[in-house]
Amino acid sequence: MIYRFAISIFLPLLFVGCTSKKWYKGNTHVHTILCGHADTSPEAVTAWYHERGYNFLCLSEHNQFIDPATVKMPTDLRDDFILIPSEEVTGGEQAHSTALNIDGVVDPRLVQPSGASKTQVIQAHVYGAEQQHGHSILNHPNFHYRNSAEDIRPVEGLHMFELHNGHPAVNNFGDHEHDSVEEIWDDLLTDGMLIYGVSSDDAHKFQEIGLEHSNPGRGWVMVQADSLTPDSISEAMYHGNFYATSGVMLSLASVKDRQISVAVDQAGTERELSSPFVVGHEVADGKNEYKIQFIGPEGRVLEAVNGTKATYPVSEQHSYVRAKVIYTRKAGREYENFYAWMQPVFTDGRVHFVIQD
Ligand SMILES: [Zn+2]
Ligand SMILES: [Zn+2]
The missing domain is CATH 3.20.20.140 (Metal-dependent hydrolases)
Incomplete structure (x- = not known):
């Protein structure tokens, strides 16, 4: 039997360490x-x-x-x-x-x-x-x-x-x-x-x-x-149910109770970035740090946090919100960025949820 619910907030059920997934x-x-x-x-x-x-x-x-x-x-x-x-x-x-x-x-x-x-x-x-x-x-x-x-x-x-x-x-x-x-x-x-x-x-x-x-x-x-x-x-x-990355690894990427939570897996990120194969995005200046941005319609940054952990309450004020993690490190005379991009959370019903039992 399949029940179909159109719900206003899409919950992709991403809980690192909290489910059998x-x-x-x-x-x-x-x-x-x-x-x-x-x-x-x-x-x-x-x-x-x-x-x-x-x-x-x-x-x-x-x-x-x-x-x-x-x-x-x-x-x-x-x-x-x-x-x-x-x-x-x-x-x-x-x-x-x-x-x-x-x-x-x-x-x-x-x-x-x-x-x-x-x-x-x-x-x-x-x-x-x-x-x-x-x-x-x-x-x-x-x-x-x-x-x-x-x-x-x-x-x-x-x-x-x-x-x-x-x-x-x-x-x-x-x-x-x-x-x-x-x-x-x-x-x-x-x-x-x-x-x-x-x-x-x-x-x-x-x-x-x-x-x-x-x-x-x-x-x-x-x-x-x-x-x-x-x-x-x-x-x-x-x-x-995934995130995209050019090198930054996450230990938490979840959407629960209308809140996006994200945390960087620093050891995992360091391990990935010690590989000779990763390539950073060159930027003219910056400093060694992690930044987390919550981004909404038109690419507007709704909130930015310096650090490796952040949460953001999703409201219907924005049709979608997504989280992006930016890690900046020095590379020669310049700096380079690596990213992790979580998928958007939608509040306008564009995602329909199917629950099977
Ligand atoms: Zn091609
Ligand atoms: Zn190709």
Whole structure:
């Protein structure tokens, strides 16, 4: 029996350490030698993430479905590591998306239908992923500044996009003429869209390491799910039960009794940031510190706290509120930022809650 409730405050039930749910680290977007412009086999790519403690990986090849059953897994395979069957639906100059947890290759006719607008191409990708019983994540919207908020907003059934992507050419932070992807996110959220922000590394190069290369380990998601299976992870993400990060780890990310609570896992963050693979966002000045911001419609900072812990009471005064953690550290003569982005809490009923028993 299924009871449906439309409730005014969406409670994603994220309680670190308070439920049977666990946190799983994963990357939804990576390439292999099979695409012709990356440098490492599916097996060796899988081993890279397995060795570094990830729990799941999507081998999201350009318009190719890599069946996980065909990938030889590491000989010392942990029981808390899985591949999620995926593909990067690559519609040329118009749009790319990860089809997450699919049964097979997305219908090639839906990749880049001729004469279609960018909105229609993204919509076709969503249908293509759904036909294969998966979910769609729109990838790197600021790559060549191809997908604006206006292109994305009308798409139906799209509930995830890459807020952060580790590839050096994707313009996460915009420029003097273009919005950052985070500004695009706030535009979409302000306009009523139900869309969650993903972070991935989109790695192509595992053999040469350098800022100019698309190396692994620069972005990932932490998903809170009942179990580690492709279905469980994919459904948890589709319902917003995750946070996106470029290096900052959280020990608390919860919404309870109309209050958002967030706390930094400092030891976990230090461990991640000691990796040679993470890349900070360069900023001209700052100081070594953690900051937590609560952000509402139009990207307005409703409250900012210096420190590693904060709470914020959500009220219907704002249609959504989301938390962002910024860690700043000195890097050479300048400073660099790392982030964790929690998903928004909605107060305007755009999320409907399904309780099953
Ligand atoms: Zn792409
Ligand atoms: Zn890609």
